[in-house]
Amino acid sequence: MRATVTPVVKDLVLVGGGHAHVSVLRRFGMKPMPGLRLTLIARDVHTPYSGMLPGYVAGLYSHDDCHIDLGPLARFAGARLYHAEVEGLDLTNRRVLVRGRPPVAFDLLSINAGSRPRTLDVPGAAEHALAVKPIDAFLENWEALIARVVASTGPFRVCVVGGGAGGVELALSTQYRLRQVLGSRGDDPNRVRYTLLTRGPEILPTHNPGVRARFVRVLAERGIDLRTDHTVVEVTTTEVRSVEKDSVAADAVLWVTDAAAPAWAEAAGLAVDANGFIRVDDCLQSVSEPGVFAAGDNAALPDPRPKSGVFAVRQGPVLADNLRRAATGQRLRPYRAQRHFLGLISTGDRYAVASRGNWSAEGAWLWRWKDWIDRRFMAKFNELPAMAGGEAPELAAGLADGAAIRELSTLAMRCGGCGAKVGSTVLSRVIQRLPIGARRADVLIGLDAPDDAAMLAVPPGKALVQSVDYFRAFLDDTYTFGRIAANHALGDLFAMGAEPQSALAIATVPYGRERVVEESLYELLAGALATLEPTGAVLAGGHSSEGAELAFGLAVNGLVDPDATWRKGGLQPGDALVLTKPIGTGTLFAADMRRRAKGRWVDTAIASMVLSSQSAAECLRRHGATACTDVTGFGLLGHLVEMTRASGVDATLRIEAVPLLDGAAETVALGILSSLQPQNLRLRRAVRDLEAAAQHPRYPLLFDPQTAGGLLAGVPAERAAACIAELRSLGYAAAEIIGHVEPRSEAEAPIAIDVRA
Numbered sequence: 001m002r003a004t005v006t007p008v009v010k011d012l013v014l015v016g017g018g019h020a021h022v023s024v025l026r027r028f029g030m031k032p033m034p035g036l037r038l039t040l041i042a043r044d045v046h047t048p049y050s051g052m053l054p055g056y057v058a059g060l061y062s063h064d065d066c067h068i069d070l071g072p073l074a075r076f077a078g079a080r081l082y083h084a085e086v087e088g089l090d091l092t093n094r095r096v097l098v099r100g101r102p103p104v105a106f107d108l109l110s111i112n113a114g115s116r117p118r119t120l121d122v123p124g125a126a127e128h129a130l131a132v133k134p135i136d137a138f139l140e141n142w143e144a145l146i147a148r149v150v151a152s153t154g155p156f157r158v159c160v161v162g163g164g165a166g167g168v169e170l171a172l173s174t175q176y177r178l179r180q181v182l183g184s185r186g187d188d189p190n191r192v193r194y195t196l197l198t199r200g201p202e203i204l205p206t207h208n209p210g211v212r213a214r215f216v217r218v219l220a221e222r223g224i225d226l227r228t229d230h231t232v233v234e235v236t237t238t239e240v241r242s243v244e245k246d247s248v249a250a251d252a253v254l255w256v257t258d259a260a261a262p263a264w265a266e267a268a269g270l271a272v273d274a275n276g277f278i279r280v281d282d283c284l285q286s287v288s289e290p291g292v293f294a295a296g297d298n299a300a301l302p303d304p305r306p307k308s309g310v311f312a313v314r315q316g317p318v319l320a321d322n323l324r325r326a327a328t329g330q331r332l333r334p335y336r337a338q339r340h341f342l343g344l345i346s347t348g349d350r351y352a353v354a355s356r357g358n359w360s361a362e363g364a365w366l367w368r369w370k371d372w373i374d375r376r377f378m379a380k381f382n383e384l385p386a387m388a389g390g391e392a393p394e395l396a397a398g399l400a401d402g403a404a405i406r407e408l409s410t411l412a413m414r415c416g417g418c419g420a421k422v423g424s425t426v427l428s429r430v431i432q433r434l435p436i437g438a439r440r441a442d443v444l445i446g447l448d449a450p451d452d453a454a455m456l457a458v459p460p461g462k463a464l465v466q467s468v469d470y471f472r473a474f475l476d477d478t479y480t481f482g483r484i485a486a487n488h489a490l491g492d493l494f495a496m497g498a499e500p501q502s503a504l505a506i507a508t509v510p511y512g513r514e515r516v517v518e519e520s521l522y523e524l525l526a527g528a529l530a531t532l533e534p535t536g537a538v539l540a541g542g543h544s545s546e547g548a549e550l551a552f553g554l555a556v557n558g559l560v561d562p563d564a565t566w567r568k569g570g571l572q573p574g575d576a577l578v579l580t581k582p583i584g585t586g587t588l589f590a591a592d593m594r595r596r597a598k599g600r601w602v603d604t605a606i607a608s609m610v611l612s613s614q615s616a617a618e619c620l621r622r623h624g625a626t627a628c629t630d631v632t633g634f635g636l637l638g639h640l641v642e643m644t645r646a647s648g649v650d651a652t653l654r655i656e657a658v659p660l661l662d663g664a665a666e667t668v669a670l671g672i673l674s675s676l677q678p679q680n681l682r683l684r685r686a687v688r689d690l691e692a693a694a695q696h697p698r699y700p701l702l703f704d705p706q707t708a709g710g711l712l713a714g715v716p717a718e719r720a721a722a723c724i725a726e727l728r729s730l731g732y733a734a735a736e737i738i739g740h741v742e743p744r745s746e747a748e749a750p751i752a753i754d755v756r757a
């Protein structure tokens with residue numbers, strides 16, 4: 001999370017991490033525009049590079065070779081990364097509608113969300129064919145298809161629908177891979193039979209006759225049955241039916257037809273062409289909506305070109321420049337698409353055909369050249385230069401005008417103390433917008449009738465349990481940060497065996513224009529609500545102020561039967577130690593700040609941090625847990641030490657059994673640790689035979705501070721296996737028995753670490 005040194009004046013929202021936007025991000029990272037806040041909303045955190053996909057499918061590249069990791073790239077650009085799917089636009093209020101989370105406000109919007117093959121208009125295609133886009137879904141299904149082919153016996157018929165470059169490349173690369181897989185298993189590679197269907201009289205209609213002739217020959221050499229003039233009208237589980245042609249029997253159908261536009265752009269009222277693609281002028285700006293830009297496949301340019309990644313890539317620099325210009329009210333510059341471009345189309349077997357204008361060539365050297373070009377392109381995004389540091393940046397010239405300048409001049413004189421509070425109109429607008437659903441009879445005065453303070457009733461026979469947590473944002477996604485902060489705070493209640501009742505929020509949002517402050521506060525509180533309400537807790541009030549950086553926390557109240565409270569001190573000798581979630585958030589987010597964590601690792605960590613411990617606590621209760629705590633800032637070992645000391649017992653921790661978040665072992669091996677780690681390490685005195693334990697590669701993770709970590713509990717040994725099985729069925733997939741409790745011994749240190757596998 002970058003501290004705000006310049007107030008946010010305008011919001012630029014990028015929808016989709018396509019080929020043009022990755023270049024926009026890189027350029028803004030190289031030359032930031034202070035005062036312009038970037039937000040990237042992307043459905044996939046690892047965005048595939050189209051040029052290398054056939055090679056990946058053919059088994060020539062790894063996943064990371066051909067995917068751009070948007071996590072480090074967004075951080076490099078200073079952009080907030082919202083991993084989510086856009087499902088609409090509210091152009092009147094200038095907000096992007098996002099599935100499962102609050103809308104995102106924009107001043108400038110850029111859409112590079114690609115396209116998908118047209119399946120909806122052919123009956124059965126959506127159900128029975130494997131569409132090549134979205135690519136991630138295709139790649140998952142592709143692995144499943146390989147498994148199906150391996151498990152089959154006799155001929156396996158694959159039908160590829162679509163004779164453009166994508167269809168031809170995919171037919172050749174998938175066939176190559178399937179043959180390789182079967183051959184390596186001693187199976188007959190030739191039992192995979194391929195048919196390629198295309199609607200027109202020839203394949204590769206946008207390429208020259210020489211290229212077409214070469215591919216007709218290659219397809220024939222590879223035994224792929226090419227059938228032209230086949231307009232597919234229906235797909236079933238066993239065949240592909242075409243108009244006035246014989247049906248083609250198929251055990252699997254790959255669908256690589258014309259590109260279709262995302263439906264939401266047209267539904268929002270943006271001007272689109274006959275196929276639903278966003279109509280832009282030659283500066284890539286929507287012809288109907290100033291301040292909205294589009295590039296790549298989803299854009300319809302005045303001088304159209306084929307839907308190809310090459311053009312999306314070329315549009316990137318012009319788009320970046322025009323977004324800067326639009327932010328400062330400067331004249332935009334036109335994008336001039338090249339008339340001829342070099343296409344290198346692979347045949348799947350480390351061989352390629354080149355196409356440019358009327359020229360063509362082929363050879364293994366062309367594949368090597370293509371490989372070199374593609375890897376060099378990928379390196380630009382996956383090996384980013386060091387970030388510029390130093391002086392606090394000035395507001396970019398020309399970014400603020402009129403009302404913005406008046407607002408900003410008051411920002412410079414903002415007071416501390418109560419003067420730092422978020423204004424009452426902003427606050428009441430936020431509260432009105434919040435989707436507050438839950439009410440509780442024991443919350444006598446809450447946000448629905450705000451007063452000087454909330455008023456809570458404690459039902460007879462119950463005790464009130466309270467806890468408070470507050471911390472600086474460690475990720476740029478404000479809504480998700482709100483969810484995690486609330487979940488972190490609630491963890492203390494679950495660890496006490498309490499039922500959440502209410503919460504008071506305390507928020508610091510970065511200085512900025514009123515609208516920006518409102519959106520930040522709204523996203524934080526909407527995130528907190530999304531976590532609180534399913535647990536039965538209501539948001540009863542809070543305090544908000546402006547400050548240099550985003551920070552958030554909650555005071556949470558829970559109700560508990562005083563006789564049924566869990567304490568740290570209840571562990572019994574013989575208990576199994578059960579941990580409900582994997583550890584590693586400290587090192588992973590330290591690595592994320594340094595752009596060393598993969599986007600998918602951060603994603604998995606976030607999924608773990610938003611997972612509520614409520615069901616886990618209920619499950620532990622059913623299995624007779626004797627003591628419980630939530631694993632947070634002191635790390636797993638620190639919290640275990642607290643429990644053993646309070647219980648007067650010793651414990652053995654099986655280090656190999658401790659569940660780890662994806663990537664945590666890798667980031668620790670790189671020496672990347674949380675800044676709190678050194679303080680936590682002081683607890684190593686509580687470990688016996690320290691030298692042996694300290695050699696273990698997982699040892700540093702025992703001291704890794706956790707955010708919204710899991711519950712650590714003692715469970716009677718005879719119930720532990722059933723408890724773990726139930727926890728896993730409830731969604732705590734990594735729940736594990738990580739050790740056991742022993743009677744207090746003579747040894748000074750209470751913890752033994754078992755390093756055996």
Ligand SMILES: Cc1cc2nc3c(=O)[nH]c(=O)nc-3n(C[C@H](O)[C@H](O)[C@H](O)COP(=O)(O)OP(=O)(O)OC[C@H]3O[C@@H](n4cnc5c(N)ncnc54)[C@H](O)[C@@H]3O)c2cc1C
Nearest residue numbers: 016018019043044050086113114166296297308309310312
């Ligand atoms: C098999 C195959 C091979 C190809 N080979 C080549 C080739 O060699 N060279 C070439 O130039 N072209 C090739 N193409 C074409 C190429 O894939 C596309 O033209 C190119 O990917 C379009 O780029 P784009 O930037 O517009 O969008 P994309 O690359 O599709 O990126 C769109 C991004 O937006 C995200 N997104 C989509 N919807 C949403 C949403 N609602 N909310 C948030 N995010 C969203 C996606 O996750 C994705 O990251 C090939 C196509 C296929 C099918």
